[in-house]
Amino acid sequence: MLKGVILAIIAVSIAWLALDFLIHNILLEEAYEATAYLWRPDMNMMFMSGVTLVLAVLFVALYSVCVSQKSLSIGLKFGVIFGLAAGLMAASTYLYMPIPLSLAINWFVGTLVEFIVAGWLVGLLVKPEASAVD
Numbered sequence: 001m002l003k004g005v006i007l008a009i010i011a012v013s014i015a016w017l018a019l020d021f022l023i024h025n026i027l028l029e030e031a032y033e034a035t036a037y038l039w040r041p042d043m044n045m046m047f048m049s050g051v052t053l054v055l056a057v058l059f060v061a062l063y064s065v066c067v068s069q070k071s072l073s074i075g076l077k078f079g080v081i082f083g084l085a086a087g088l089m090a091a092s093t094y095l096y097m098p099i100p101l102s103l104a105i106n107w108f109v110g111t112l113v114e115f116i117v118a119g120w121l122v123g124l125l126v127k128p129e130a131s132a133v134d
Contacts, residue, residue, distance in 0.1 A: 001127060007125045008060045008063075011125060012118045013056040015118065015121060016055075016114055019110070023110040031100065031102065034100075035099060059122070070126055070127060074123060076120055077119070078123070083115025087110075087112040087115070090107040093107070
């Protein structure tokens with residue numbers, strides 16, 4: 001199972017980095033330009049990538065340790081539930097920051113998609129431990 005966990009961490013990290021680039025640098029570029037006064041001009045990409053890696057480790061660890069029945073469908077369900085929670089947290093920024101509602105909705109949807117992909121990957125790569133036969 002350790003090999004699957006390591007592969008899942010790598011796969012989830014790469015998927016999230018690619019999806020973050022697509023969502024934030026391409027699809028939401030105009031929304032960020034329209035609200036440029038809200039964002040730091042000196043975003044540290046290495047730090048952001050490090051946070052993504054740590055979150056991937058925690059997501060995969062939570063699945064591998066806390067989910068007893070591991071399968072593709074369970075991984076997808078795990079990703080959907082986690083994505084709904086994380087997406088709601090991301091979208092709730094709208095409540096205390098003057099961002100457009102459309103940006104909050106896009107953050108919710110983008111986060112949900114990212115976690116569904118992550119759930120699919122852990123379901124695919126993290127397999128149950130083989131039981132020893134005595």
